Structure formats: structure tokens, C-alpha cells
Amino acid sequence: MVHYVELPDGRCYPVVIDSLETLPVWLERVAVPRGRCFLVTDEHVAHLHLESLQAILKTAGWTPYVLVLPPGEPTKALPYLERIYDEALRWGIDRRTPLLAFGGGVIGDLAGFAAATLLRGLPLVQLPTTLIAQVDSAIGGKTGINHALGKNLIGAFYQPALVLADPSLLQTLPEREWTSGLAEVVKHALIGDPALFSLLEMRWTDVLQRNPSLLPDLIARAVLVKIRIVVQDEREAGPRAILNFGHTFGHAIERVAGYGHFTHGEAVALGMLAALWLSHQRHPDLPLTRIRALLQRLPVPPLPETLDFKTLRQVMQVDKKTLAGQLRFVLLRRLGEAYLADDVPEEALQAAWQFACASRQTAVAY
Numbered sequence: 001m002v003h004y005v006e007l008p009d010g011r012c013y014p015v016v017i018d019s020l021e022t023l024p025v026w027l028e029r030v031a032v033p034r035g036r037c038f039l040v041t042d043e044h045v046a047h048l049h050l051e052s053l054q055a056i057l058k059t060a061g062w063t064p065y066v067l068v069l070p071p072g073e074p075t076k077a078l079p080y081l082e083r084i085y086d087e088a089l090r091w092g093i094d095r096r097t098p099l100l101a102f103g104g105g106v107i108g109d110l111a112g113f114a115a116a117t118l119l120r121g122l123p124l125v126q127l128p129t130t131l132i133a134q135v136d137s138a139i140g141g142k143t144g145i146n147h148a149l150g151k152n153l154i155g156a157f158y159q160p161a162l163v164l165a166d167p168s169l170l171q172t173l174p175e176r177e178w179t180s181g182l183a184e185v186v187k188h189a190l191i192g193d194p195a196l197f198s199l200l201e202m203r204w205t206d207v208l209q210r211n212p213s214l215l216p217d218l219i220a221r222a223v224l225v226k227i228r229i230v231v232q233d234e235r236e237a238g239p240r241a242i243l244n245f246g247h248t249f250g251h252a253i254e255r256v257a258g259y260g261h262f263t264h265g266e267a268v269a270l271g272m273l274a275a276l277w278l279s280h281q282r283h284p285d286l287p288l289t290r291i292r293a294l295l296q297r298l299p300v301p302p303l304p305e306t307l308d309f310k311t312l313r314q315v316m317q318v319d320k321k322t323l324a325g326q327l328r329f330v331l332l333r334r335l336g337e338a339y340l341a342d343d344v345p346e347e348a349l350q351a352a353w354q355f356a357c358a359s360r361q362t363a364v365a366y
């Protein structure tokens with residue numbers, strides 16, 4: 001299965017949902033000249049899948065240089081970016097050497113930023129290995145690293161030449177990484193695809209069990225929502241920000257709970273509950289009970305005591321979407337349609353948070 005990201009200025013690249021075996025063919029199709037390639041991955045992915053990827057590349061006549069970095073969010077930082085620069089330059093890359101990012105969101109964002117800046121731009125190939133990366137972070141060109149003051153504060157918009165997502169790689173994902181990715185799939189359904197929402201409702205057990213016959217379609221539907229939004233607004237001047245549904249609370253929850261307590265998707269799942277309540281205040285026809293029921297099926301660990309509304313509210317103020325001190329929220333008008341709102345009343349925020357907390361307390365383990 002393949003979908004294309006077609007940007008208004010004519011740039012275009014494929015998002016392929018297929019086996020890694022097809023990589024050499026796709027590299028040829030996107031006109032990346034065969035020869036040497038620089039491959040960045042992390043220890044977890046290397047342990048599970050590096051041998052097979054190297055065999056695929058070598059059999060097809062490629063010479064990969066492999067850099068294996070530690071797994072986890074702390075790797076998305078300046079010292080590891082420097083490490084990529086050092087090894088790539090010492091090895092002798094040139095402007096045609098493709099950089100292959102083989103991993104989840106951390107590797108994709110970090111290696112993507114390295115590709116954007118090394119020699120002012122190398123061909124970037126995203127080979128996402130987590131659900132969150134396959135449906136979201138590998139597509140659309142957001143690359144970057146974290147700063148002590150916040151996540152993704154240093155980066156660039158840099159589109160890949162190719163995204164190849166192999167659904168079979170998802171079978172080895174740890175459980176929490178899987179459900180974290182599912183939160184972004186639910187997000188894409190809510191902001192852009194009511195049919196995907198119904199599919200999730202009907203086949204939730206299969207979804208949780210990663211039924212291999214369901215995965216390509218699930219990924220493809222979520223990918224299409226992402227592509228539709230990115231092509232309208234590559235650099236997030238406006239509508240692209242709806243991909244941040246659930247993130248105004250979500251980013252703050254991640255930070256206040258302490259990075260690592262919740263996965264990104266778990267924090268976004270909580271944030272979506274709060275955003276759902278705010279949306280329902282304005283649009284009473286929104287099927288609140290139905291949406292809440294699906295969000296409650298996403299497993300989220302118990303909320304820590306430190307996660308009080310006052311602290312959360314302070315941290316929300318430094319959200320990247322805040323303009324002139326005014327918080328911005330993504331709200332749902334109806335199932336499958338979202339918009340940006342700058343005028344959410346202050347009093348509503350605490351009630352929204354209480355709704356999210358109460359919804360978690362009454363959530364039944366699925």
C-alpha cells in the first residue's frame with residue numbers, strides 16, 4: 001500500500017506500508033543512487049531488527065555505515081546530534097549519501113534533524129519501527145531535538161525522500177509503546193476520520209492484540225489523516241496545529257508527571273479527555289459518551305499525586321501554541337472535524353481536568 005505526500009510546490013514523497021524487503025526497490029524509485037548509506041538506529045531496534053535490514057541492503061548492493069544510539073527520550077539531545085555529525089563526517093558522507101532513520105520518534109526526529117543540517121541537507125529515509133512513528137512522527141517533516149527548557153524546541157521542517165513503514169515490526173513493540181501509538185491513532189480518527197473511529201470501536205480487541213490482518217489498513221487510514229493535514233499547511237501556520245488535539249493538556253501532563261512516568265500517548269489520551277469535555281461544552285451534539293468510552297479503553301497508569309491542576313495550568317502557559325499569553329486548544333466540532341480555539345474560558349479548564357480524572361477513575365481495564 002502506498003500513499004503520497006504531495007506538497008503544493010510540487011515536492012512529493014511516498015509513504016509505503018509494506019515489508020522492509022521492498023526498501024531497495026523504493027530507494028531506486030525515489031532516485032536515491034545506490035552505494036553507501038548512513039544508518040542511525042537505537043540499541044533496542046538494533047537488537048531485534050538490524051541484522052535483517054543490513055542483509056536486505058547488502059544483498060541489493062548497498063554499503064551501510066551503522067550508528068547505534070541508546071534508546072529513549074534523553075537521546076533526543078545535542079550530544080547525540082553531535083555524535084551523528086562526527087561519525088557521518090569522519091566516514092565521509094557526501095550530499096547524495098542517504099541517511100536512514102531506523103527507529104521510533106526519537107531516532108526519526110534526531111536523525112531527521114541531522115539529515116536536514118549535514119552538508120545543508122542529505123536525502124532522508126524514514127524507517128519507523130513504532131506505531132506512533134509509523135502513523136505520525138515520521139510523516140510531515142517535523143525534525144528536531146529537545147532543550148532543557150522543553151521538548152522539540154530546536155528543529156527544522158525537513159521532508160523525507162521516502163517513508164517505509166513495515167507493520168510486522170510492530171509485533172515486537174513493548175505493550176505500553178503499542179497503546180501509546182494507539183492514542184495517536186484514536187486522535188487521527190477523532191480529528192479526521194469517523195470511519196476509522198467506528199473501526200476502532202468495533203475491532204478493539206483485535207486492535208489491542210495487533211491482529212496482523214488489521215494492521216496495514218489501520219495504519220493506512222491514520223496515515224491518510226496525517227497526510228491530508230500536512231499538505232494543507234506544511235509549516236504549521238494554521239490548520240496543521242489540529243494534530244495537537246489533546247496536546248495542550250498532554251504536553252503539560254508529561255512534564256509535570258516527570259518525563260518517563262507517562263508515555264507521550266498516555267499523556268495525550270488524558271489530554272484528549274479534557275479537550276473532549278471542552279469541545280462538548282460548545283457543541284452539545286458531540287457524542288461525548290461514545291468518544292469517552294473509546295478513550296477510556298486506552299490503558300493509562302494511575303495519576304500521580306503531583307499532578308494537581310494548579311501546577312498543570314502553570315506549565316500549560318508555556319505551550320508552543322500559546323500566542324500573546326492566550327492558551328490555544330484544539331476542539332472537536334463533530335466526530336472527524338477539529339478546529340483551533342483561542343477563547344476557552346479560564347473557568348472551564350479545571351472542570352475539563354476533573355472530567356479527565358473522573359473518566360480515568362471509572363475506566364474499566366479492557
Ligand SMILES: O=C(O)C(=O)C[C@@H](O)[C@H](O)[C@H](O)COP(=O)(O)O
Pocket residue numbers: 136137139140142151152184236240241243244320
Ligand atoms: O506533525 C505534527 O504537526 C504534530 O503535531 C504531530 C504531534 O502528534 C506530535 O506530538 C509532534 O511531535 C508535536 O510536535 P510539536 O513540536 O509541535 O510539539
